Amino acid sequence: MTNKKPTIAIIPGDPSGIGPELIAKLLQEGDVAAAANIVLVGDEHIWRQGAAQAGLPLDLRAVTEDDIASLSGTGWLNLNTLTPDEVRIAEVTEAGGRSSLRTLDKALDLAMAGKVDGILFGPFNKAALTRGGMNAEDEHRYMARYLGFGGYHGELNVLDDLMTTRVTSHIGLKDVAANISMQGVSDAIGLAEQTLKRAGVVRPRIAVAALNPHAGDDGKFGREEIEIIAPAVEAARLHQKDVTGPWPSDTVFLRARRGEVDAVVTMYHDQGQIAIKLMGFERGVTVAGGLPVPVTTPAHGTAFDIAGQNKANVGATRQAFHLLARMAATHRSLRADA
Structure with a gap:
């Protein structure tokens, strides 16, 4: 070396x-x-x-x-x-x-x-x-x-020591739910982990945001958390990744701001972009991940x-x-x- x-x-x-x-x-x-x-x-x-x-x-x-x-x-x-x-x-x-x-x-x-x-x-x-x-x-x-x-790749956004990636990106909001899959969540988690390790983080801590209000409230507001997001998080944990969620999207960035996680995986474009730009627009970085x-x-x-x-x-x-x-x-x- x-x-x-x-x-x-x-x-x-x-x-x-x-x-x-x-x-x-x-x-x-x-x-x-x-x-x-x-x-x-x-x-x-x-x-x-x-x-x-x-x-x-x-x-x-x-x-x-x-x-x-x-x-x-x-x-x-x-x-x-x-x-x-x-x-x-x-x-x-x-x-x-x-x-x-x-x-x-x-x-x-x-x-x-x-x-x-x-x-x-x-x-x-x-x-x-x-x-x-x-x-x-x-x-x-x-x-x-x-x-x-031809491998999986995508845009990541970084603010200081916090990284975000997303399962869906440049599509209409009405199409988001239909485009969320276990594979998509898994890929976004993997991309965040790989990029953080490249940046020197030995064991990245990753939080996954929910799609629906109150993380679906046990299915009251949608079943994506129960049927897709939570199983993808559990599968990642079984592969020894430090991943938690799905967290309600109106609180997950409070955890991030406190430094409790290194990355947040969001379900759609503005879910992460609004939060991270409010926290520090003039310091934001885009990474061509993967x-x-x-x-x-x-x-x-x-x-x-x-x-x-x-x-x-x-x-x-x-x-x-x-x-x-x-x-x-x-x-x-x-x-x-x-």
Whole structure:
């Protein structure tokens, strides 16, 4: 096993948004260099744009792909994905989406070649990604397809030491109950446990939320807890997982806020998103869970309303970087031991 720091690829996200500014601010933080070696992947003018927006210096030390293995500190791998006059601050553009995808592709290539141990991306704009050629529902499915990964994967949201995942995601509320299954609950529990272990939690404590008010009240408000969720929790416990529930969803996050659990598995999108964003929107992180390479990003969007104005808060990007550094170190160790 090697003790060398992990190497992380960082890409700017949509050049029209706050991503380039955020990365420029992140690179100025004193504990960043101690946590990982960094490869900035992208066009020179985008990185310099971000530094100018933030009013900060930027030292771009060019490297080639062959240099990455011996990299110490921060290097820059140049791409030419769009011209400076194609960047339209605070606008959704095909060029911005195309640039985002090409930098993401290169970062994924580096990861699959074993040259980097994780990927951090600045916020993407989904409309721009679609215009730029993303033939997938979202960037998470795009990454899985690009990597040729057919296993279970999904988006997780993280706030400080708390992680959430969900059984159903981008579907209508009227369709949630019909799409909850024992396998789905089991998969969401497994994804939370796997991701937490990658982040260094030895034995994750996981709470599973109920679907119905009062956790169904012994079947009065629905039988999903009795017939699906509770049996899935018990099956996970039989596999030696530290899992409890189903807990009423109006109290489970009180337990989480008290630090009694490391993750909450929710049944649908807003059940977890509302709670975690209320607890700390400016620190939230999104993890592309289950993929063969660690990937994180700040949970907020491109913030076109403040793009180019040096108003972007680096808090979520900072959290995303340091979580990724821990995950990437585990990933690097596992590869070294293989």
